[in-house]
Amino acid sequence: MLDTKKNLALIELLQINLPNWFETAKRDLPFRRTKDPYFIWVSEIMAQQTQIDTLIPFYNRFIDHFPTIFCLALASEDEVIKAWEGLGYYSRARNLHQAARTIVSDYDGFMPDTLAELIKLPGIGPYTGGAIASIAFNQKVSAVDGNVLRVISRYANSFDDISDTKTKNRITAWIDSILPEAAGAFNEALMELGAMICTPKSPKCQNCPICSGCQSHAAGTTGQLPVKTKKQQQLTKEMEVGIVRQNGRLFFVRRPDSGLLSGMWSFPITEMTVGHGLDIKKKLGEFFPELNDPILIGTSRHVFSHIIWEMSVYAFNLDEMVCETPAHRYRASTDGDPLSTTQTIFKALAQIDDLALPIAFSKLLPLLAD
Structure with missing residues (x-):
């Protein structure tokens, strides 16, 4: 990092030019029109795994459903998951819900205003806590995300690996040491610069308000930074999905409370071993003693x-078969679900809007058209 004594001019450039640029260049986003910590909190949780431009309609929909912390706390988990539908990473929604209930029960519905208290809440780590504390409560704390790590690495021409916790801690401590009084605006400006100008590829250096002090720009190393260890390669799994129909209704199962897509509704799914629909037929046979041969309807x-799921989708029709009513409990397969029991339900296609059905399964619905 830059030495705060030897590089005072470069640090002052960062402290002054960046907030000035942000004031005129920032995007007009709904959660920037308020200092309400609840709205800022929701937006920051959504932004953890979703691009800002993508999340805006989801944010508006979620706030329409739950305009206050009390509304969110009083909702059922199914209602929260349904309002979150399409954003993915559903643990974020569950953490929001759980944290809202904690805020209502332990803080009388008022969000705590210090970083130390905020990070005690589910789903709020140092970055999110720092963003809420600085933007909503004017606390002098940093908020370091991937955008900020990239901007500072380039500005200081640092080749330290930003995927290393020690590097992140060092950058965080350095930013804490140079924060101006208006820390919230400074934090937002750093994030906005990384999102709009100092992008991972083809950064717009000619439009950068701090380009004259950027050490990587001067050294011609911008394209090499930041240094980041590559993520582990995604695992691909061959899966079989079973679509069971009876009297115009479809069979759904609720997934276990932990693991991938936990607590959400899905079509039965299992990892392929034999293939040709035999694996999912065997799984369904645990509570449907008689089934027709699987019919492949798509992939x-x-x-x-x-992880990547490569899914083969098979149809089963119970209309002309004598079957016992399926067991009320469904034992999940080892397709990524822990062995567990979960609820089952038959629903007409026109009545599934109230189900929290993840995209992995909702995008199979066009395969069901007669």
Whole structure:
């Protein structure tokens, strides 16, 4: 990092030019029109795994459903997950819900205003806590995300690996040491610069308000920075999905409370071993003693952050078969679910809007058209 004594001019450039640029160049976003900590909190949680431009309609929908912390706390988990539908990483929604209940029960519905208290809440780490504390409560704390790590690495021409916790801690401590009084605006400006100007590829250096002090720009190393260890390659799994129909209704299962897509509704799914629909037929046979031969109706691919599902989708029709009513409990397969029991339900296609159905499964619905 830059020495705060030897590089005072460069630090002052960062402290002055960056907030001035942000004041005129910042995007007009709904959560920037308020200092309400609840709205800022929701937006920051959504932004953890989603691009800002992408999340705006989801943010508006979520706030329409739950305009206050009390509304969120009083909602059921199914209602919260449904309002979050399409954003993915559903643990974020569950943490929001749980934290809202804690805020109502322990803080009388008022968000805590210090970083130390904020990070005690589910889903709020140092970055999110710093963003809320500085933007909503004018606390002099940093908020260091990937954008900020990239900007500072380039500005200081640092080749330290930003995926290393020690590097992140060092950058965080350095930013803490140079924060101006208006820390919230400074933090937002750093994030905005990384999102709009100092982008991972093809940064717009000619439009950068701090380009004259950027050490990597001067050294011609911008394209090499930041240094970041590559993520582990995604694992691909061959999966089989079972679409069971009876009297115009579809069979759904609720996934376990932990693991991938936890607590959400899905079509039955299992990892392929034999293939040709025999694996999912065997799984469904645990509570449907008689099933027709599987009929392949299509394939689909869904990419998670750490795993890829290559899905073969098979149809089963119970209309002309004598079957017992399926067991009320469904034992999940080892397709990424821990062995667990979960609820089952039959629903008409026109009545599934109230189900929290993740995109991995909702995008299979066009395959069901007769």
